[in-house]
Amino acid sequence: MECLMDHIVLNVTDMDAMLEFYTGILEMPAERLSAFRAGEVPFPSVRLNADTIIDLFPEALWKNTAVPGPCGAHLNHFCLGMSREAWEGLRERLEKAATPIEAGPVKRWGAHGTGISLYFRDPENNLIEARYYAVADDHRSCRLGS
Template sequence: MGDDTSLRGMTDNTTRLDHVVLWVTDPVASADFYDKAVGLRPVRLSEFAEGKIPFPSVRLNDETIIDLMPHSMAERMKMLPGAADSAGHPVNHVCLALPAEHFDTLRSRLEERAVPVSKISYDSFGARGSATRSFYFRDPDGNVFEARHYD
């Protein structure tokens, strides 16, 4: 990792990514995709299915979740002017960094489900330097993900 010491000695005061919100058509189907194809455990799915909460999530790790926000919530997005206009406009992509064995398992699960995946790229730059391998795929709503590993 060279002389980048920014990753050493992380404390509870370090800025971290808490969650990403994705616009989806069917949150239950999306949660199923992320669970079975990507391996991310659903969070609050039964509460959503029972109508108790407005959206479910999937857990990326102990500190980070991905919220699966139904398009029908767009008109309620009033926290900033124009916030509702973000519905249907996914970010360019979200990158998942995995251990090498999970990288290969993810690619296999996606291929088993006929999810199109890109060719494997080598040595692309990211938060931890140069990744050994990476590839891209889309979720059922067209959100683009990159999967990579550094080891």
């Protein structure tokens, strides 16, 4: 079976910091933000690409779940695939924002073979891997900064 990632959900305690990070540093467009701020929808999202979003769940949606803490032990990290140009721009924005790089650049294997990755954390301490592949961009890759 082949399928696409539709969305992932991040549990959030500081929505403003997370939105600033994902829309500013990662340059992902916000979705439903006005409706969220108006109380019309329970959470906003940010768009990775035409097929995939990240939902940002405020504490009211996850605080009474069985998984302890905002993320529990279920999420190790997620990886954003992008062009080399977008990756370089992201690296510059991370440095400008004083966001520590935990690892990388380093070669890592992924969905399209071996690529070059950086690892860093968002304001809620989720580990993010940003990667580009040396081969031509794949249509399934994220288009951050493009």
